[in-house]
Amino acid sequence: MEQAVKVWHVLEILKVTEAAFADKGIKNPRLNAELLLADVLKCRRIELYLDFEKPLTTAELMAFREFVRRRLKHEPIQYILGKTEFYALSFNVSPAVLIPRQETELLVEEVLKYLKETGAKRVLDIGTGSGCVAIAVAANSDCHIDAIDISPDALQTAKENSDLNNTTDKITFYNKDVLKEEIDLNDYDVVMSNPPYIPAEEMKTVDDEVRLYEPASALTDNADGLVFYRRLIELCQKAEKKLVLFAELGDGKAAYVEGLLKEKGVTNYRITEDLIKIPRVLVAEFN
Ligand SMILES: C[S@@+](CC[C@H](N)C(=O)[O-])C[C@H]1O[C@@H](n2cnc3c(N)ncnc32)[C@H](O)[C@@H]1O
Numbered sequence: 001m002e003q004a005v006k007v008w009h010v011l012e013i014l015k016v017t018e019a020a021f022a023d024k025g026i027k028n029p030r031l032n033a034e035l036l037l038a039d040v041l042k043c044r045r046i047e048l049y050l051d052f053e054k055p056l057t058t059a060e061l062m063a064f065r066e067f068v069r070r071r072l073k074h075e076p077i078q079y080i081l082g083k084t085e086f087y088a089l090s091f092n093v094s095p096a097v098l099i100p101r102q103e104t105e106l107l108v109e110e111v112l113k114y115l116k117e118t119g120a121k122r123v124l125d126i127g128t129g130s131g132c133v134a135i136a137v138a139a140n141s142d143c144h145i146d147a148i149d150i151s152p153d154a155l156q157t158a159k160e161n162s163d164l165n166n167t168t169d170k171i172t173f174y175n176k177d178v179l180k181e182e183i184d185l186n187d188y189d190v191v192m193s194n195p196p197y198i199p200a201e202e203m204k205t206v207d208d209e210v211r212l213y214e215p216a217s218a219l220t221d222n223a224d225g226l227v228f229y230r231r232l233i234e235l236c237q238k239a240e241k242k243l244v245l246f247a248e249l250g251d252g253k254a255a256y257v258e259g260l261l262k263e264k265g266v267t268n269y270r271i272t273e274d275l276i277k278i279p280r281v282l283v284a285e286f287n
Pocket residue numbers: 097098099100101104126127128129130131132133148149150151154176177178179180194195196197217218219
């Protein structure tokens with residue numbers, strides 16, 4: 001006799017998946033289960049609640065199981081879904097790019113405030129990754145941005161994101177190594193960067209979700225975590241015009257970066273705290 005194949009319904013599969021995620025220590029297990037299922041069923045998360053008894057087709061069940069298998073291995077949900085949100089905009093994400101972080105929105109806010117106050121228009125984004133900072137700034141201001149990254153794959157995703165957010169004409173992307181190539185900052189009013197800032201030593205202690213899945217070249221400078229700040233300060237000091245540097249600071253980096261600025265005689269700067277009171281964005285004026 002043929003065995004009846006079990007039919008799974010929305011509520012039932014959500015409960016089982018939530019328990020499996022919780023068991024593996026995945027934070028917000030229910031939310032994770034709902035986001036994955038909503039993506040498979042091509043509906044909004046809230047719509048799951050309107051049809052708890054809906055049965056899943058075999059194809060939907062297989063697709064959902066594959067998502068759950070990946071999430072149970074701690075692959076970030078943004079990579080599984082291939083997308084995320086930043087500054088209320090949609091971004092595609094691939095394993096070639098850092099997943100945009102909420103704290104980086106403060107960098108965008110500080111830059112936008114400055115552009116609005118001064119009317120400055122020429123901006124450089126160093127280490128653009130997914131393009132999230134450049135695109136959020138371009139989408140909310142009247143400026144032109146040059147954005148550079150060492151990774152051609154990241155730039156590919158950044159270009160897709162720029163098209164997706166209708167900023168294609170406002171951003172030009174370049175494949176450059178900021179540590180090895182000379183970059184003339186005389187063409188810019190503003191330099192912004194969220195550089196790799198995790199010291200090599202600390203990489204061992206970073207969460208598996210980050211360490212095993214996000215690109216190492218976006219996370220660490222393989223040294224003391226200050227390599228990019230030194231380089232940014234050096235490049236800004238070489239410019240022969242007024243320039244403002246906006247840089248995201250890693251947790252615990254502020255005092256070290258202040259030390260670098262003092263060493264180089266840069267006194268005109270401030271550091272803004274994020275929502276949880278971590279000194280997060282450096283705003284430094286040069287020349
Ligand atoms: C912390 S991620 C920031 C990505 C994005 N701006 C964001 O805020 O989510 C740093 C970026 O710097 C890029 N990068 C690393 N080394 C670089 C170098 N030597 N020159 C240019 N870009 C570099 C990485 O590929 C990565 O995309």
